[in-house]
Amino acid sequence: MRDKLLSLHKNSYVPISGYPVSACVVMNDGKKFFGVNVEDVSTRAGVCAERNAIFSAITEGYTKGDFKEIHVMTSSSDIGTPCFVCRQMISELFPKNGLVYCYSKNGDLKTFTVEELCPYPFTEDDLI
Secondary structure, three states: HHHHHHHHHHHHHHHOOOOOEEEEEEOOOHHHHEEEEEEEOOOOOOOOHHHHHHHHHHHHOOOOEEEEEEEEEEEOOOOOOOHHHHHHHHHHHHHOOOOOEEEOOOOOOOEHHHHHHHOOOOOOOHOO
């Protein structure tokens, strides 16, 4: 997984930050969907790698309950974690015990459960 995520960095479109990120969501049936971050000069209309991969799975017909785990690699030598917008999407679609693998570009790895990464999720119950 590390090599695939690292190779995807070249596909990121990051003219502002210069900070490529890649992600892979793994579904319960084993299918994988990849994503990279895509920026724009307004800095508002882009998308993170994590949501890009999640949206690809949704586009192919997968839904809440179909997601197993997500892998995220930054272009830093430090391990990065998903932003809070991505954490919201992860907490909505993945099980609480789903795994979030966070890699540095050097292959260092830290693993979290969704519940550890998102201890106080905003859910549909909060809309009542």
